Amino acid sequence: MASSTQVAHGGATFRTNLATRRLKGALFVALGLAAVGIGLLTLLTLIIDVVVDAVPWLSWDFITSYPSRFAEESGIRAGLLGTVWLMALTILIALPLGVLSAVYLEEYAGDNRFTRFVQVNIANLAGVPSIVYGLLGLQIFVRMMRLERSLLAGALTMALLILPIIIVASREAIRAVPSSFRDASLALGATKWQTVRNHVLPYAFPGILTGNILAASRAIGETAPLLVIGALAYVATSPSGPLSRFTVLPIQIYNWTSLPQQDFHGLAAAGIVVLLAVLLTMNSIAIYLRQRLSRRY
Amino acid sequence: MSIVRGAETENQTREPRVTAPEGPQMVDGPATAGDIAQAKGATRRHEMPSDNVVVSAENFSLWYGSVRALTNVSLEIPRNKVTAIIGPSGCGKSTLLRSINRMNELIGNVRTEGKVLLEGRDVYGKDVDPVEVRRRVGMVFQKPNPFPRSIRDNVLYGAKINGYRGDYDQLVEQSLRQAALWDEVKGDLKKSGLALSGGQQQRLVIARAIAVAPEVLLMDEPASALDPIATLKIEDLMRELAENYTIVVVTHNMQQAARVSDYTAFMLSDEKTKGMLVEFGPTQQLFTAPQDKRTEDYITGRFG
DSSP states (O other), X not given: OOXXXXXXXXXXXXXXXXXXXXXXXXXXXXXXXXXHHHHHHHHHHHHHHHHHXXXXXXXXXXXXXXXXXXXXXXXXXXXXXXXXXXXXXXXXXXHHHHHHHHHIIIIISOSSHHHHHHHHHHHHHTTSXXXXXXXXXXXXXXXXXXXXXXHHHHHHXXXXXXXXXXXXXXXXXXXXXXXXXXXXXHHTTOXXXXXXXIIIHHHHHHHHHHHHHHHHHHHHTOOHHHHHHTOOSOOOSOOOSTTSBOOOHHHHHHHHHTSSXXXXXXXXHXXXXXXXXXXXXXXXXXHHHHHHHHHHO | OXXXXXXXXXXXXXXXXXXXXXXXXXXXXXXXXXXXXXXXXXXXXOSOOGGGEEEEEEEEEEEETTEEEEEEEEEEEEXXXXXXXXXXXXXXXXXXXXXXXXXXXXXXXXEEEXXXXXXXXETTSTTOOHHHHHHHEEEEOSSOOOOSSBHXXXXXXXXXXXXXXXXXXXXXXXXXXXXTOHHHHTTOTTSXXXXXXXXXXHHHHHHHHHTTOOSEEEEESTTTTSOHHHHHHHHHHHHHHTTTSEEEEEOSOHHHHHHHOSEEEEEEOOSSOSSEEEEXXXXXXXXXXXXXXXXXXXXXXXXX
């Protein structure tokens, strides 16, 4: 071990203070660990609390039944199907739009005042409160396009909501593609599109998917914009197509928690567990796809 | 008129250079007697008949935005020869190289004046598609950049996108053989190109470039990221390829230029003139009897 003071060039000394420096490092690790611990503990408490409340109500019947004014007969079917439909439509709309926008902005659009303007605004849009998107959706999709209070109107609204997130994440992923691949492809006489299609997109796809997971996770828990465009709290039929009226899990859950009877609070907890399960399933599919695709390229 | 050189003579002429570098302060060291002896093997033809010119720059200038990078460059690159472009960092040699296949434009906001003729036709002409130019002018970059795909797919990529009609297996073998890589990889062509060593990757990239049958092969410091042994392999390969291809190579390494090239262009930038061609001629002449004082200063290491 070196002593804490050493004579160096020209007689100047170093006060290495190694012990203090190490201590600072250890302190930082402890702080970081504590921060992680607080987050994990909170999450764990929430999950345990919800699961304990939910267990008595979770059953196959709960999943296959429609809501009812009797707690024992109530189920989550309408909300579950509504959420699955809504998410599928939303991703179908938002993914191609978002990825195409990102590809255009990154690969084709030059760096000029217009693209910088677009860029700043997309970043800002990602921070706009979701209720504002609800109002926009109500005016444009529900009223002007006369889609009524349908799944499609809801999905279009949700697509608008998550589009900025998808675009920003996809651009990051595309920017991370090493330019040496682009150079190599172009130098062989590939067109811009061949280069994007064969190299940029495959390489960026895992990153793009990650962005979509984040965006979809945000959308699946959203309630406000759907309430504004008129999703229902009580639906006793399954959605039959994109133009059906609908409800979604968070709305159903919110509805149950606002009822005075204690039994419905248990139902709400069970609904939350189902929502978490849907979210996790969705994310696992995306992660699976990501692994498969990144291996193939 | 290509020069066939055995591996043994290569090594003999190289040896003294490795053990006794005479360069006073330059990293690369100046050209030595060995280099020049080697360069003497090059053709002595000074005047080139025009049908032996593949690429020629005519008063070519280039700007990145408002910054000038090349000033009135004129030179003629002879067929089936290795032409080296040397000069200090920032002298515009890479820019000149990338002007031949219009890769500079990818950076955006590039303006040119004058002409770069490929087989007599201006690659900057209004009716010329840069995509077509790039198929005809292959390029190898400083850092090996194989695609994260199999060796086979790497070689075939350019052929496939350009609508190659022919036997894929044959093209793969032929290209890899020409790039002196076939024997090392023939057992497992499905292996990822990224799993190869740096030198092998660079030869794979060369195979990929020649698979589209380019008329010119540009090399931008192709060996500067490689170890000395891999470097020698690339240099040998360049000599072999020169039998069938016209090669233009940018290099920081003057011994390398002396070893591999038939012709050498020396470029320089100063405050007044950015990216000018100082001297161009047969390698042997440029290294033994430079016409310009600045060339002499540079190759003897007295620069700056």
